Amino acid sequence: MRYKPFMRIGTYNINSVRLRIERVIALLREENLDILCLQETKVEDKDFPLRPLQEAGYTHIHYSGEKSYNGVAIISRIQLNNIHTLAFVNSHKRHIAATLPDGTELHNFYIPAGGDIPDPAINDKFAHKLAYCDAIAVWLRQNRKSDAPLIMLGDFNIAPLEQDVWSHKQLLGVVSHTPVEVEKLGRLKDSLGWIDTSREFVPHTEKLYSWWSYRNRDWRASNRGRRLDHIWITPPLKPLLQSSHILKDRRDGEQPSDHVPVVVELMSS
């Protein structure tokens, strides 16, 4: 096997892994990924499309799915250990975790989108989203430490910074960018001193998106994006962080997901 100095890890909300399996394969190959975490696989475990991924050289594949909704997966060409899932708030399949050979623990999350109305008193889905964020933060504080090497990534369905949305003012009342959610995500981020890898390389003053709605004739022209997909690391991994990219061009082509992948490079330790 040739020398490989960096480990390349990605996250991608695929919005049906069966419909877009060829996109997944192309991403793995063209980005030379070691590990890819998926969200919204929308498939029961018995129907997960294993074979094309194995044929592409990814033999360590773990998933937790359900019919029609939610679902997460980790696709890897590196051995993974201690695969486990956690159910926060309810039984939705929104989390799967694994430990890498160097001991780094990887947590893949699909945080609830939260519905349309940003009021937990009248919208159960928004209440669920807030409770889910709280539950993760509590679990992390009680079970993990900020001096351990951890990666937490996925579709968090929250765009925390003003430049993470196309119009901060116009989206203050829109689920994904409301102050109450941003506050929740901030507390979650503080739980272990998480580092937002994308913003390590792009200043907070610069627009940065990972999702563009289907409800636009021309997503690139209108450019009404939001940064919903994140890769966070704990402080011990910061010196190992080499790069982070949001693969905007993957929003193009036939039948794209409405999200694009985010990829980081970490020095192998």
Added chain:
DNA sequence: ATGGTTGGGGTCCAA
């Protein structure tokens, strides 16, 4: 203020 589009499963829900 409203509506715009997509996927999955099945004639509607979630995003």
